[in-house]
Amino acid sequence: MDVCRLRVAELWRYPVKSLAGERLERAVVTPNGVVGDRIVHVRDPRGRVISARTRRRLLALHGTLGPDGEPLIDGRPWTAPESAAAVREAAGAEATLARYDGPERFDVLPLLVATDGAIAALGVDGRRLRPNIVISGVAGLAERQWPGRKLRIGDVVFNMVKLRGR
Amino acid sequence: MTTGDPDTQVQDLSVLRRIVDDFGGTMALDSDVVSGGTIAIGDPAEILS
Numbered sequence: 174m175d176v177c178r179l180r181v182a183e184l185w186r187y188p189v190k191s192l193a194g195e196r197l198e199r200a201v202v203t204p205n206g207v208v209g210d211r212i213v214h215v216r217d218p219r220g221r222v223i224s225a226r227t228r229r230r231l232l233a234l235h236g237t238l239g240p241d242g243e244p245l246i247d248g249r250p251w252t253a254p255e256s257a258a259a260v261r262e263a264a265g266a267e268a269t270l271a272r273y274d275g276p277e278r279f280d281v282l283p284l285l286v287a288t289d290g291a292i293a294a295l296g297v298d299g300r301r302l303r304p305n306i307v308i309s310g311v312a313g314l315a316e317r318q319w320p321g322r323k324l325r326i327g328d329v330v331f332n333m334v335k336l337r338g339r
Numbered sequence: 340m341t342t343g344d345p346d347t348q349v350q351d352l353s354v355l356r357r358i359v360d361d362f363g364g365t366m367a368l369d370s371d372v373v374s375g376g377t378i379a380i381g382d383p384a385e386i387l388s
Contacts, residue, residue, distance in 0.1 A: 179385060180381055181378055181381060181382045199377055199380070202372055202375045202376060202378060203372065203375040204371070204375060226340055226342075229343040229348040232345060282371050283372060291367065294362075295362065300345040301354060302341065304367055322386055323373065324384060325386075326384045326385075329375060329377075330374045333368045333370055333386075334371060336369075337366060337368060339364055339366055
């Protein structure tokens with residue numbers, strides 16, 4: 174397999190889970206994922222996460238990380254009344270924002286790695302997959318042979334654990 | 340969240356149907372971190388055997 178041409182093509186972070194995220198030039202990765210990823214979420218009164226799967230309008234709001242490391246929603250602090258109002262507008266009157274940065278905040282594992290070959294095979298905008306890292310130079314569906322192997326980017330090493338169920 | 344258009348939020352269930360029908364219901368890789376650090380656009384990457 175020709176692996177010499179693999180490169181990091183895109184880096185993404187979603188400081189507020191279920192909202193649109195931000196494209197990065199560089200990302201700091203720890204065992205707890207990309208720093209600042211999904212550290213605030215939208216929840217219902219019982220504390221259950223409200224997802225864009227059922228509240229698609231959440232995707233119209235943009236989460237970014239502010240200079241102090243706290244998420245912004247459409248440029249305002251996530252704690253601002255305007256942010257709470259925007260989330261209620263998108264996800265219902267009982268939706269609130271909460272901060273939680275423990276490892277259980279991820280749907281499955283801390284990172285999602287996508288590849289250009291599989292995105293092209295599917296033929297959609299790769300943002301639909303909500304990846305953290307997009308690797309380019311991957312022929313076709315070669316990613317399907319990756320589970321159980323490691324991906325190395327400089328000194329950073331990832332376990333490719335399994336294909337993501339959709 | 341494959342079914343929502345990232346720009347218009349319009350639902351398109353055919354995307355998920357195609358992932359199920361043509362890709363065994365899976366796409367991209369769930370991953371964890373062995374050793375952390377900083378990565379950047381354009382960095383070379385390699386799959387270790």
